[in-house]
Amino acid sequence: MREPASAYQPARRTGARRAWGTVLRRSAARQDRQIVALAILTVAITALIVAWPEYVPLNSLVVPMLVGSLLLGPRELPWFVVFVLVALMVALAAEPVLEVRTVVAVAILFLLSFIILLTSFRRSRLGVAGALGESMLVDLRDRILGQGGIPDLPPGWYAESALRSAGGTPFAGDFVVAARPRTAERLEVVVVDVSGKGEQAGTRALLLSGACGGLLTALPPADFLKASNEYLLRQEWEEGFATAIHLSLDLVTGSYELRSAGHPPGVQLVAGSGRWSVLETEGPVLGLVEDAQFPAVTGVLRPGDALLLYTDGMVETPRRDIGLGIDRLLGQSERLLRGSFDGGAARLVDSLGSQNDDRALLLVHRR
Numbered sequence: 001m002r003e004p005a006s007a008y009q010p011a012r013r014t015g016a017r018r019a020w021g022t023v024l025r026r027s028a029a030r031q032d033r034q035i036v037a038l039a040i041l042t043v044a045i046t047a048l049i050v051a052w053p054e055y056v057p058l059n060s061l062v063v064p065m066l067v068g069s070l071l072l073g074p075r076e077l078p079w080f081v082v083f084v085l086v087a088l089m090v091a092l093a094a095e096p097v098l099e100v101r102t103v104v105a106v107a108i109l110f111l112l113s114f115i116i117l118l119t120s121f122r123r124s125r126l127g128v129a130g131a132l133g134e135s136m137l138v139d140l141r142d143r144i145l146g147q148g149g150i151p152d153l154p155p156g157w158y159a160e161s162a163l164r165s166a167g168g169t170p171f172a173g174d175f176v177v178a179a180r181p182r183t184a185e186r187l188e189v190v191v192v193d194v195s196g197k198g199e200q201a202g203t204r205a206l207l208l209s210g211a212c213g214g215l216l217t218a219l220p221p222a223d224f225l226k227a228s229n230e231y232l233l234r235q236e237w238e239e240g241f242a243t244a245i246h247l248s249l250d251l252v253t254g255s256y257e258l259r260s261a262g263h264p265p266g267v268q269l270v271a272g273s274g275r276w277s278v279l280e281t282e283g284p285v286l287g288l289v290e291d292a293q294f295p296a297v298t299g300v301l302r303p304g305d306a307l308l309l310y311t312d313g314m315v316e317t318p319r320r321d322i323g324l325g326i327d328r329l330l331g332q333s334e335r336l337l338r339g340s341f342d343g344g345a346a347r348l349v350d351s352l353g354s355q356n357d358d359r360a361l362l363l364v365h366r367r
Contacts, residue, residue: 034071038064038080042087049091058105061088062112069116077120081113151180153187154251156303158365162345166313166358173201174311174360175209181217187249188216190224191362193263193311195239201358208232208242221248225261225283225294232287241287245309246294247364254301254366259294261286264312264322267330269337271304276330306341306365308333313357314349328352341365 042064048056061084068080088109095102150159165172173194180187190212194201211231219227224246232240245263249256258266262285265278283294301307308329315325332351337344345363353359 035076035080038068038071039083041067042084046087046091050094053095058088058091058102058109061091061109065109065113065116069119074120078117081116081120085110085113150178151187153180154185156367157187157251158341158367159187159189159363160341160343160345161360161362162349164349164353164359166356172358172360173205174313174358175205176360176362177209177212177216178362179213179217185251187247187251187364188221188224189247189249189309189362189364190216190228190244191263191309191311191360192242192244193313193358193360194242201239204237204239204242207235212244221246221257221259222296225259225286226292229261229284229286229289229292233290235287237287241285243285243312245281247307247309247362249301249364254305255298256301256307257296257298259283259296261292261294264310264315264326266307266309267326267333268299268301268308269304269306269333271302271306276333278326278330301364301366303366306337306363308348309362309364311358311360313359314353314361316357317354325352337363 042061045056045060045064049058049060065081065084068077068084072080088106092098092102092106150161153159159178161176161178163172163174163176165174173196174192175194176189176191178187178189192205192208192212194205194208196204208228208231212228215224215227215231225244228244232242242261243263244261245266246259246261247256247266248258258279258281260266260281261283263281263283265280267276267278269276279297279299281295281297284292286292310329312322315329316322317325329348329352332348336347336351341363344365345361348363349359349361
């Protein structure tokens with residue numbers, strides 16, 4: 001017999017608290033072991049300096065200080081730096097004569113400790129150690145890229161996305177989110193360009209990609225861009241706008257709906273004629289206008305047809321109008337996708353656009 005909700009909900013919350021408490025205790029125990037190990041290392045190096053000053057220089061104390069800056073949290077690190085400086089004073093007291101070289105070494109150590117303390121104070125805003133903070137950033141980057149993974153498609157369909165960030169950094173303001181609703185044979189994809197570029201737009205892109213991932217299959221296609229626009233308006237960011245293009249594709253019939261929010265138009269290859277055509281779409285930029293409307297452009301992908309969605313970094317440069325960029329995209333698509341569409345998104349992204357701007361492209365092909 002199934003227990004009532006009132007019985008198992010408190011148990012579930014209690015289990016979550018216990019699991020979280022276990023994680024915190026393990027983290028604290030690991031931090032304590034690291035502090036003890038670093039203290040032992042510092043004492044050992046100090047003893048070596050006192051015993052053999054001609055072989056072990058004072059600068060050897062830089063080693064535990066730098067290792068501590070990587071492993072220790074912002075609360076423990078300042079105290080450990082003070083401990084290392086005390087060890088330095090002990091080693092310095094054992095010096096029979098203070099030479100100029102020794103004074104310079106001590107000055108360098110104090111300068112490094114000052115830099116590490118400044119770094120620790122900046123990390124205190126995040127509350128984690130350096131190595132853990134870097135792993136968190138890597139995880140955030142992987143989550144942005146993971147949102148663009150194309151779900152499994154039925155036979156006869158091929159889809160691929162490609163992303164390149166400005167300057168080759170792992171964070172970008174352009175991203176792709178794709179999903180398949182469980183209740184319908186549809187593919188829902190949105191290509192978004194957040195204001196800014198590179199790591200400057202990476203945090204906003206992460207928040208917006210998470211919101212898009214939740215809204216994409218939870219709402220009807222006609223309401224997705226409206227909800228995304230309301231989400232951005234609520235954030236009240238200084239650069240809180242973004243362009244987007246949303247594709248809702250029926251994987252049975254090939255019919256699609258395309259809606260744009262201030263985004264460059266999609267392009268479609270009609271296999272019967274062998275020509276690429278521009279799908280003109282209209283709609284305001286996300287995050288600027290309340291109660292915005294996003295009219296749809298409809299069409300059908302028949303066997304052999306293909307569809308490209310992209311960001312402005314693919315077609316716009318400071319010296320070239322976006323219209324000329326779209327013409328160049330069509331020409332490169334005819335050349336690079338001739339004969340095989342596999343890997344075509346990556347080939348197009350690598351051959352087009354500006355290296356100083358984020359670039360994203362989605363390719364959908366019906367075989």
